Amino acid sequence: MSVSAIDFESAARALADTGRDLAARGWTPATSSNFSMRLDESSCAITISGRDKGRLGVDDFMRVDLDGRALDPGKKPSAETLLHTQLYRRFPEAGAVLHTHSLVQTVASRLFEADGFVELAGYELLKAFRGFETHDAMMRVPVFPNTQDMGELSHAVDSLFDAEVPMQAYLISGHGVYTWGRDLAETRRHLEAIEFLLACELELRRHRR
Numbered sequence: 001m002s003v004s005a006i007d008f009e010s011a012a013r014a015l016a017d018t019g020r021d022l023a024a025r026g027w028t029p030a031t032s033s034n035f036s037m038r039l040d041e042s043s044c045a046i047t048i049s050g051r052d053k054g055r056l057g058v059d060d061f062m063r064v065d066l067d068g069r070a071l072d073p074g075k076k077p078s079a080e081t082l083l084h085t086q087l088y089r090r091f092p093e094a095g096a097v098l099h100t101h102s103l104v105q106t107v108a109s110r111l112f113e114a115d116g117f118v119e120l121a122g123y124e125l126l127k128a129f130r131g132f133e134t135h136d137a138m139m140r141v142p143v144f145p146n147t148q149d150m151g152e153l154s155h156a157v158d159s160l161f162d163a164e165v166p167m168q169a170y171l172i173s174g175h176g177v178y179t180w181g182r183d184l185a186e187t188r189r190h191l192e193a194i195e196f197l198l199a200c201e202l203e204l205r206r207h208r209r
């Protein structure tokens with residue numbers, strides 16, 4: 001396994017810095033969103049739910065195992081923790097997961113829910129995604145219906161991975177985006193790219209009307 005262990009405090013500080021930046025862009029309204037980083041083969045650090053993502057400190061994070069169980073007594077992981085740990089379980093190389101609720105992500109997810117995906121093609125910025133080396137690549141970002149049943153949602157995500165659909169992000173309708181990468185820098189690049197490309201799709205729709 002190519003995972004190098006990182007200590008909890010360093011991970012929490014790196015995620016808190018990222019949270020400040022994402023909150024400043026308005027991508028984490030009203031304490032929504034959650035961020036995580038892999039610590040080793042069997043655990044990750046993740047935000048505790050309900051915290052202001054622009055003002056995170058080390059105490060706003062906790063350790064969970066890759067089945068989403070708390071490793072820090074007295075701290076309770078959010079329900080969406082399962083959507084993070086599922087990615088670390090499936091992809092040994094995954095080092096970070098970012099989940100945000102921006103306006104663009106939320107509107108695009110609703111607009112494309114009936115299609116089941118957003119097709120992104122013809123964009124230079126597709127090269128920002130790992131595995132998509134040229135601008136003439138095409139990427140489908142799946143859109144799942146929103147639910148409070150995280151078991152059901154993680155099942156739906158897993159079945160697309162089982163079908164080997166190439167993806168680096170997915171949307172949940174009326175909710176937001178999940179994206180992941182080998183480390184926090186790559187995951188941020190994926191998040192910025194998906195936000196920009198979804199904004200392009202919304203803008204194109206407006207002009208085509």
Ligand SMILES: [Zn+2]
Nearest residue numbers: 033080175176
């Ligand atoms: Zn969410």
